Amino acid sequence: MATEERExxxxxxxxxxVLATVIAQMMETSLGQSLLMSQGSPxxxxxxxxxxxxxxxxxxxxxxxxxxxARSKALEVAxxxxx
Numbered sequence: 636m637a638t639e640e641r642e643x644x645x646x647x648x649x650x651x652x653v654l655a656t657v658i659a660q661m662m663e664t665s666l667g668q669s670l671l672m673s674q675g676s677p678x679x680x681x682x683x684x685x686x687x688x689x690x691x692x693x694x695x696x697x698x699x700x701x702x703x704x705a706r707s708k709a710l711e712v713a714x715x716x717x718x
Contacts, residue, residue: 673679681687 669679670677681690
């Protein structure tokens, strides 16, 4: 395969980074507006069922990542103890 035909991983991820940057700015603006409407109370983020679903998914996703990381470290320690 010619070198000019190969794409690096960073080149393939560039559109995702641009999209994430744009969406992050929009989300920050929307969060600020929501908190202004609720006079600073974060309860407004949990008043709609769809927002509760997304918050639940976010919490589960973060929890799963932490669990997988802790499990892999525990397996590494167990393997070192066997050696």
